[in-house]
Amino acid sequence: MSPALLFPAGLAALLALTIPVVIHIARRTESRSIDFAALRWLDAAPRPRRSLMIDERLLLAARLLLLALIALWLAAPVLWNAADDRPVVAVAPGADAATIAAAVEQGNHVVWLATGFPDHGALAPAAPDDLVSLIRQLDAELPPGAPVKLVVPGTLDGVDAERPKLSRRVEWTVGAEAPARRVASPAPPTLTVRYAPDAEDAVRYFRAAATAWSAADGDPAFAAEPLDRAVSGNARHLIWLASGPVSAPVETWVRNGGVILTALEARIPVEGETVPVWRGTAGEPLAVAGRLGRGRVIRMTRALEPAAIPQLVEASFPDALLTLLDPRPAPARVAAIDHAPLTGAAPYDQPPLDLRPWLALLIALMLAGERWLATRRTRAVAP
Incomplete structure (x- = not known):
């Protein structure tokens, strides 16, 4: 352990030690004179003999120690390497x-x-x-x-x-x-598609993805209908294949927590900035996402055709679409x-042990002792 002072200039307060010394020299303890009859025969004006005397030396020492402790507290004493290094x-x-x-x-x-x-x-x-x-x-x-x-x-x-x-x-x-716990795989999302007549060809890519998600002997969770059909309130994932603004009921559905994936030509408001969520082989963004109320908006940045997005006809497209619509959290068990x-990480600097709380307690005790010495009934007087 190495003692140190974080603010050595605080020791300048030690100059205050001269104050109680001067007070004790200048202010002697009062004494009362008693006349004796025999004293009337002595010289009335004798030469006094004076010497430097200090009364109440114990009280003076207590005051000096109290001021010294206060000055030390102001200097912020600490102990380096004082931490407990037990295993x-x-x-x-x-x-x-x-x-x-x-x-x-x-x-x-x-x-x-x-x-x-x-x-x-x-x-x-x-x-x-x-x-x-x-x-x-x-x-x-x-x-x-x-x-x-x-x-x-x-x-x-x-x-x-x-x-x-x-x-x-x-x-x-x-x-x-x-013991290992069996965790059931979440069910794939149900795809709801609304498409314009000129975008009917793009529906097949999403039908193929839904088929890949379903069991071999089961029907895909997929429903594709024209734009004029309302979206069910139970739907959670909507593919909107049309140009122009999205209908007001669909926008309300998204604000209430739905997830919509729109074609490049579709228009729907997004709150805040969008971030890329699907990239091509060269790192170019293929889809961006943003928030709208409690829902998500995913917008394609290219036309939904293999010439613009070759990934549409690749075997990885169902997994990529599933990640877009329903991102799975990263595994957190190992x-x-x-x-x-x-x-190999750099060691951390340990803070020093601050001694001021202990000094504050000692100062309080010394102040109580000084007050007791100063106010007690019988006080020592220098001879």
Whole structure:
């Protein structure tokens, strides 16, 4: 540990130490003279002999110490490298008890991998939504020399797309693998198509995509009708193949949460800026998307024909269309053994230990002592 002052100029307040000294010299403790009968025979005007005396030396010392502490507080004293460098065992909620018991050793600082890093002796918190971010935060808050052991369950949820990179090597302890849970694949969306007579040829590309989404023995969830047919309130995904402005009922349907994909010639308002959501092989945007109320608007940037968009007749088009209309979240579950942290990140600078709170407590105690010495009934007087 290395002491230091963040504001050394605060020590200039030590000049105030002269004030109580001057006061104690100039203001002697009052004394009362008592006349004795025999004193009347002495010389009435003797030469007084004076010497420099200070009364109440203990009170003076208390005042000097109080001012010195205040000056030191103003200088902002700190201690560098004062952090606790004991080995830390961080336990993720959900790890099995046998793995935790084997990893915890006497003398280690054991905490939960949860918000605030509570002690392990506290009630087990709920599993965090972002375990990897907590691991990075723990690495940043601990001193560089503190060894770290991480105890995690066999399967991690809510992880990042890449393994965490820390400033130190950690002991990665993985618990028993959790039983695999069967996750049902979401059903493909139902395609509702409204088309103008001159755009009937483009309908086949979307019918082919819906057929690819359906089971081999099932009918595709697909309904294509002319523009004059109303859109059902249960519909969620609409393909609008017509030029000119979109009808008012359809615009209202989008504002209420619908998703619409329009041809290049269609017109529908978009709130805010649009962003590319489908690109060609050369990186050119094929479709852009924006918000409209609670819904989404996807607008093609080229004509719906193979000459302009070759991807329409490729085998990847059904997947690309599904991603446009109903984007799936990125996988966030991984086996813990495959997600061990990497090393190589720059160490974090640790903040110094601020001593001013402790000095403030000491100043309060000294002030109470000084007041007691100054107001007590019997006060010491220099002889």
